Amino acid sequence: MHPLILVAVFLVCTVVGYFIISNVPSLLHTPLMSGMNALSGVTIVGALSATGLAYATDGVWAQVFGMLAIILAAINVFGGFGITHRMLRMFNKKK
Amino acid sequence: MDWYQIVLSILLSLAVLGGISMMSKVKTAVKGNLLSALAMLVGVIATVVFSGVLSVWTIYVAIVIGALIGGFMASRAQMIQMPQLVALFNGLGGGASAFVGVMTYMGWGNQIDSNGAPIVPDYPVFVNFTAILAIAVGMITLTGSLVAAGKLARIIDGRPKIYPGHSFITLCLLALSVLLIVLGTVYGKSPWIALGAVLLTGCFGFMFAIRVGGADMPITISLLNSLSGVAGSIAGMAIGDIFLVAVGGIVGASGLLLTQIMCRAMNRSLMSILLGGAVAQKKKTVATPVVAGKTPQGQTTQFAPNQDFEKLLEQLNDMEVKQLLDAIEALTKEVAGLREQLAKGGAAAPAAAAQEEKNSPASVLSKAKNVIIVPGYGMALAQAQHTVKQLADKLEHRGANVRFAIHPVAGRMPGHMNVLLAEADIPYEKLYEMQAINDDFKNTDAVVVIGANDVLNPAANTAEGTPIYGMPVLAVADAPEVIVCNYDLKPGYAGVENPLYKRDKGVYLCLGDAKETLMDIIEGIK
Numbered sequence: 306m307h308p309l310i311l312v313a314v315f316l317v318c319t320v321v322g323y324f325i326i327s328n329v330p331s332l333l334h335t336p337l338m339s340g341m342n343a344l345s346g347v348t349i350v351g352a353l354s355a356t357g358l359a360y361a362t363d364g365v366w367a368q369v370f371g372m373l374a375i376i377l378a379a380i381n382v383f384g385g386f387g388i389t390h391r392m393l394r395m396f397n398k399k400k
Numbered sequence: 401m402d403w404y405q406i407v408l409s410i411l412l413s414l415a416v417l418g419g420i421s422m423m424s425k426v427k428t429a430v431k432g433n434l435l436s437a438l439a440m441l442v443g444v445i446a447t448v449v450f451s452g453v454l455s456v457w458t459i460y461v462a463i464v465i466g467a468l469i470g471g472f473m474a475s476r477a478q479m480i481q482m483p484q485l486v487a488l489f490n491g492l493g494g495g496a497s498a499f500v501g502v503m504t505y506m507g508w509g510n511q512i513d514s515n516g517a518p519i520v521p522d523y524p525v526f527v528n529f530t531a532i533l534a535i536a537v538g539m540i541t542l543t544g545s546l547v548a549a550g551k552l553a554r555i556i557d558g559r560p561k562i563y564p565g566h567s568f569i570t571l572c573l574l575a576l577s578v579l580l581i582v583l584g585t586v587y588g589k590s591p592w593i594a595l596g597a598v599l600l601t602g603c604f605g606f607m608f609a610i611r612v613g614g615a616d617m618p619i620t621i622s623l624l625n626s627l628s629g630v631a632g633s634i635a636g637m638a639i640g641d642i643f644l645v646a647v648g649g650i651v652g653a654s655g656l657l658l659t660q661i662m663c664r665a666m667n668r669s670l671m672s673i674l675l676g677g678a679v680a681q682k683k684k685t686v687a688t689p690v691v692a693g694k695t696p697q698g699q700t701t702q703f704a705p706n707q708d709f710e711k712l713l714e715q716l717n718d719m720e721v722k723q724l725l726d727a728i729e730a731l732t733k734e735v736a737g738l739r740e741q742l743a744k745g746g747a748a749a750p751a752a753a754a755q756e757e758k759n760s761p762a763s764v765l766s767k768a769k770n771v772i773i774v775p776g777y778g779m780a781l782a783q784a785q786h787t788v789k790q791l792a793d794k795l796e797h798r799g800a801n802v803r804f805a806i807h808p809v810a811g812r813m814p815g816h817m818n819v820l821l822a823e824a825d826i827p828y829e830k831l832y833e834m835q836a837i838n839d840d841f842k843n844t845d846a847v848v849v850i851g852a853n854d855v856l857n858p859a860a861n862t863a864e865g866t867p868i869y870g871m872p873v874l875a876v877a878d879a880p881e882v883i884v885c886n887y888d889l890k891p892g893y894a895g896v897e898n899p900l901y902k903r904d905k906g907v908y909l910c911l912g913d914a915k916e917t918l919m920d921i922i923e924g925i926k
Contacts, residue, residue, distance in 0.1 A: 306640040308526040314642055315633050318413065318649035325417055326654045328424040331808055331833055334658060334815030337423055338625055339486050340433050341654040344416065345493040345625070347440060347647040348632040349463075350447040351500040351639050355509035356462070357453020367508035372462040374499035379466020380473070381493035386437045387474025388485060393430045395479075395822040 336392045343385025349378035405450055406642060412446075413646035415439035420650065426828055443643050479823045480783055483812040487549035487621050490628050494541025497631035501534030502594050504638040505584065521640075525585060530638040532584035535594065536577055536601040537631040543605035545624045551614055552812055558614030566611065567675075573604040608674060615777070615854070615892070616673045617812045619662045623670070626655025658814050665808035667871040730902075761883040761908045762924025768845035768881070771795055771802045772837065774874055775817045776810050778851015778887055782914040785824040788850060791922050792826065798925070800845075803830055805837045805874050807855035834874055842878040849876060849884045850914050853892030859899055866896045881906045885917045 329337050356371025416439045422432025448454055470489075477485050503509055505528065521527045550556040563569065577600045584593045612620045629651025636644025663670055765771065773792065779785060792802045804826065810817045818831055841847065849856060856876040860868040876882055877900050884901065888911055891897045901909060910917035 306642070308523050308637070311637045311640065311642070311645050314645045315637070315649040318646045319653040321417065322420070322650035322653035323657055325421045325424075326650075326657050328421065330424065331661070331806070331815055332818045332828055332831060333423060333426065333429060334661075335482065335486075335813055335819045336429060336433070336815070337420075337654065338622065338658060338814055339482075339489075340420070340423060340436060341625055341629065341651045342486055342490050342493065344436060344440065344647055345490065345628040345632050345651045346496065347443065347644055347651075348493060348497040348500055348635050350443055351632075351635050351641055351644055352496055352503075353444065353459050353463075354447050354451035354453060354641070355500060355503045355639065356459050357448065357451055357456040357509070359503065359509035360453070360456045360458060363508040367503060367506070368458055370499050370503055371509070372458055374496045374503070375459055375462035376466040376469070377492040377499070378496035379463050380470035381489045381496065382440065382470065383467045384470030384474045384485070384489050385493075386433065386440075387471055388477065388482070388489075389433050390430065391474065392479075392482070392819055392822075393426075393433055395819070396426050396828055397430060 333396070336389050336396070339385055339392065340389040343382055343389060346378045346381030346385060349375060349382055352378050405446070408446055409443075409641075409643040409646065412439045412443050412643055413650075416647055416650060420654070440647075447641075447643075479819060480780060481553070482819060483617065483621065483816065484549040484552035486813060487545045487552060487617075487624065490621070490624050491542045491545025491549065494538045494545060494624070494628040494631050496538070497628070497635040498535045498538025498542060498598065500635040501531045501536075501538055501631075501638060502598065504635070505531035505535065505589065505594055506591065507589050524588065527638055528588050529581070529585040530634050532581050532593070532597055534631055534635040534638055535597045536581060537627055537634060539598055539601040540605035540608070541624055541627045541631050543602045544609040544620075544627070547606055547609035548612075548617060548620050548624060551609075551612075552617055556610075560613040561610045563607075563610075566607065570604065570607045573600055573607060577601050577604060611675070612673060614812070615809075616666075618809050618814050618816070619659055619666070619670070619673050621813050622655050622658035622662055624655070626652050626659060629653075629655060662809055662814060665872065667869075668867075759908075760924060761910060761921050762926075764846050764881045764883065764908070765795060765800075765848070765921065766798070766925050768795070769800050770840075770844045770846075771800050772841065772844050772847045772879070773802065773804050774847060774849045774852050774856060774876060775804065775806070775821065776850065776852025776855060777812060777816075778853075778914060780811055780816065780820055780851070782851060782887070784850060784885075784914040784918060785820045785826075787915050787918040787922070788821070789824040789826055791848070791918055792830075794922055794925055803832055803837060803840075805834065805841075806831055807834050807852070807874055810852060810855050834872065838875045841875040844879050846881040846883060847876050847879040849882065849886065850918070851886055853886065853898055854896070857892070857896060857898045857900070859896050863896060868896050876900065877903075879906075881908075883908045883910065883921070885910045885914045885921075887912065887914070 352371060352374035356368065356375060359367035359371060416436050419432040419436030419439065422428040422435065453459065473485065551558045577597065580593055580597045580600060584597065587593065609620065629648045633645050633648025633652060636648055659670065773788060775788065779788065795802050804821060806817045821831060822828060854868055856874040857868060858873065858877040859866065860871045860873045863869055882900065884907065889901050889909065900907060910921065
């Protein structure tokens, strides 16, 4: 993948994301932040592929780092989405 | 990366964007969150399949461990712990990105060609640069968030902490980190550079977060949230994963936007917050005498814990003198008032006392038809949101119109009050943003303030040179009757006294634990 494409993707997503997110009312800012937080755990896909590929070729250290990365990211993802879900359900529980 | 992987990445990124835009309405927000989560799940499965690591057992063990810990924390956490939990999760995400950076930088986990030899990346300099940058941003996010979480959970002191030579050390750390990034980019794989980058940038994150005060946390968390996304995105550039780059960028934008909103709501620049108010404080010491000279009541006792020791002492002296002056002034006024009463004849005093007796907070609320409730961080601390709900219910039952006015920076994270009130089953239609309700304060019968101070301090409009000057505040001072359920009358985090408490008419101070004072009021309402 050419570096320029990657940088371009980053820029486009930042701009588009910025405009979409500016529609979110302050009422929902905490769930939004916590949802974004969960999304930042997307780095788990990097951790997974790197750890998996390193299994056959690289040593124990690679596995230690990799597993740590996956664990941290997984806590972030599962915890983040879980909390966001709980919070949003509170806003919605209407009689 | 093959074309179908690219297409899938784009589709998943669009799904994430769709999920976020669904989060702009309460009705669709739950589904939006699920859509984002689903996109992530598909992304994870696709990654595992496409990179051919389905058979590696270690990744499953790690996922299960992480999922159990995260799930457990998410299901057990109380709403009151939300700010620190968000900060903590955020830090872990940043840490994960840093580790991915370390792995990529060390060349662990490169793709293998059909002969089993690792494929050398096409753009080694770009990979080295982004990998070590991911380490830097990730580590700053990790340590910064841990400090923020510690401050929010009150494990460490919430006040801004400045070490001797703080700015110098921070600058040195920054310069050394930049040097390591350059070295790492040029030389490539070296465990020492990786280790150095982890340690130095980790220290940098610590130094910058320890300097920020508790009430500036909404901004800090938003900023760290943004950084965690950027860290992920950079890690994605290092390993050449479009989905990771895209989602990281979206998260980065969201954090940035929230940071902006918070800064605007506090009328402060990001830099002044990151420097712990040090910049603003310098201006302030110059400005204070002017203020004191202009307004004789100048209730601008300021406390700036983050100044050099000498300056701090100087200011303490300053403050004592001013407090004395204030006290003298108050006494003079009181004496003058008493004299006036005496002149009118002794009968006036008991009558006034009787009037006072009649107008208790409960009696005011019993009569009120229009009530606005203003919650603040104190409500979160006292966990009084359910008692607030009882109060609102009782007032509504009596036919009153009860609304809630939410300042954008009330609490310790963006939207903090909304979540707490939602937890107490208060319908979100009753929660009003500042701009929507500020004009209604003067037409309302009574305002109940619960654990809020700075966000309604009228001094923000007048006291030039104080940290809150120019910050948009709730116009509580316009209301005829104000009931304040605060723990004490100490100035809020900004250190500026609230002249509203000294208003002689229509202000009722119910000091102490908000849960108890509110219960008293509720019982008093007939």
